[in-house]
Amino acid sequence: MFDIELQPKEVKFCKTCVTSNQKPCPSDIKKDDFLHSAKEFLRFENGVCSACLEVEKKFQSKKDKNIDWNKREAKLNKILEKYRSRNGSYDCIVPGSGGKDSVFQAEILKKKYKMNPLTVTFAPIMYTEIGMKNFHNWPMYGNVNNILYSPSGYTYGKLSRLAFENLLHPFQPFVFGQRHYASHIAKLFKIPLIFIGESFAEWGGEKEIDDMIEYTPKYFTKKKNEKVLISGLDVEEVIKKHKILEQELEFFLPLEENFVKKEGIRVLFLGEFENIQPQENFYLATKITKFKTSNERTEGTFSKYVSLDDKVDGLHYWCAYIKFGVGRATDEAAQECRHKYINRDEAVALVKKYDGEFPKKYFNDYLEYTKLKEDEFFEIVDKFRPDHLWEKKGNDFRFAKNWSLKKAVFK
Ligand SMILES: [Zn+2]
Structure with missing residues (x-):
């Protein structure tokens, strides 16, 4: 599932978006699992990640192909x-x-x-x-x-x-x-x-x-x-x-x-x-089913409208952040960057502000549901932190305040 040995030991960030070479690479698996099952990681060509190259290629081929x-x-x-x-x-x-x-x-x-x-x-x-x-x-x-x-x-x-x-x-x-x-x-x-x-x-x-x-x-x-x-x-x-x-x-x-x-x-x-x-899609759905979006920003990122169904969702992205050093804000900022809705400086600022924010909102609900104790929870988390990504700073384990990334896109 997650093979720490295969993760590249030198962290590199893409020069057109904000993601890193630690990020699992999509292949013939469904989207959600890209976050966690990693045998391959994003490839880089001249400092540009394969996700950016793919988007560019698709954009070009769509123009060429003129799908009927x-x-x-x-x-x-x-x-x-x-x-x-x-x-x-x-x-x-x-x-x-x-x-x-x-x-x-x-x-x-x-x-x-x-x-x-x-x-x-x-x-x-x-x-x-x-x-x-x-x-x-x-x-x-x-x-x-x-x-x-x-x-x-x-x-x-x-x-x-x-x-x-x-x-x-x-x-x-x-x-x-x-x-x-x-x-x-x-x-x-x-x-x-x-x-x-x-x-x-x-x-x-x-x-x-x-x-x-x-x-x-x-x-x-x-x-x-x-x-x-x-x-x-x-x-x-x-x-x-x-x-x-x-x-x-x-x-x-x-x-x-x-x-x-x-x-x-x-x-x-x-x-x-x-x-x-x-x-x-979104407008049609809103019209048909009175689909509601959240009024609050989603923890760990800057957007309001993504996955709202599950209390475990925020934790899901945060766990990927622990394993790969890039979280939900990185994913979303990188996407927006690739589609040219924002520029790279703006994306970097968003990552700095929101990436890795601990999902506190439903944390106690999750502990209660799974019968985990808070200290147990963070002990388990720490077992999955790759050495080349994380360093320990202090003893305050609550909400993982005692760890920081060795390398980030903004530092
Ligand atoms: Zn990229």
């Missing part, structure tokens, strides 16, 4: 012909939280493509009030049917604690659940078509549309007899040693590849067929 969206839409329609229900039964699944992307997808599939989607939601580890409200508004105002799965607090809390202890990745059980739940519903309800919103290119990969149509992400299934880990542990161990029932783990884990093939369960990336604009 009408042709793609026709392609999608042809595929959907095979699935579209004639009797009102569900014909596809849209997984999501009721955030802008999933709301947009369900809406487009219903209105434009005349599909009849069933929406499915895997509950966050600890719902925030605003996240719960936005979720409820989706079926209520978006006029979609939804199945919410909420793991028991015993199981979810335990898995999150184990993932925190073993990987410093308290969020991992949710990433897994979100990833695999839809395919279990596909199996149970015999609805073989699942839609994922983003385009594959946003995950750092580039594929031609015809390849995309038959493409299934690697993480989506497991091979027969493949050993699956959750929270950094073998599934068998979680069941026996940590006393979690097998059935409680089921929706966190992938289906077998052979089964998925046999049943013809497939995944389509709506973003490959529809020219999705995040900003427009």
Whole structure:
């Protein structure tokens, strides 16, 4: 999962954005896990990081390619012909939280493509009030049917604690659940078509549309007899040693590849067929479901509107900051820099001001949920600090005040 040995020992910062060479590199894995599972790190060419180079390349190729969206839409329609229900039964699944992307997808599939989607939601580890409200508004105002799965607090809390202890990745059980739940519903309800919103290119990969149509992400299934880990542990161990029932783990884990093939369960990336604009998505979602954003700045960064659903979210980014020395503000400032919304000096200032800010707001809720004590929590954190990134300064362990980065983009 996280291999400290492979992390480059000399820290370098990109000269066009603010990220560093300590940052895991996206490959054929889903976005959320880029934060924590690292076998490869961002590459640098002449002082510029591969993320910046990719964005530049994509920008260029989009200009060159002049994607024919009408042709793609026709392609999608042809595929959907095979699935579209004639009797009102569900014909596809849209997984999501009721955030802008999933709301947009369900809406487009219903209105434009005349599909009849069933929406499915895997509950966050600890719902925030605003996240719960936005979720409820989706079926209520978006006029979609939804199945919410909420793991028991015993199981979810335990898995999150184990993932925190073993990987410093308290969020991992949710990433897994979100990833695999839809395919279990596909199996149970015999609805073989699942839609994922983003385009594959946003995950750092580039594929031609015809390849995309038959493409299934690697993480989506497991091979027969493949050993699956959750929270950094073998599934068998979680069941026996940590006393979690097998059935409680089921929706966190992938289906077998052979089964998925046999049943013809497939995944389509709506973003490959529809020219999705995040900003427009956002306005449409706001209109449809009265989607609310937060009034407060998110801890650890400068923005207000990102991931609002889960109380563990801030901690998730903060843990990545411990392991890689770059946090949520770095990620967001780097993105804005790459898309030229802000310049590099502004980005550096934002990192200096907000990066690594400890997520205090829900900290006690998390300790209570996972039955961790405060000093225990920080002892675990300290085990994951790479020596080449951190130095100890003093003894005040509360909120990790006793550590500072050896090298930062602003010093
Ligand atoms: Zn860069």
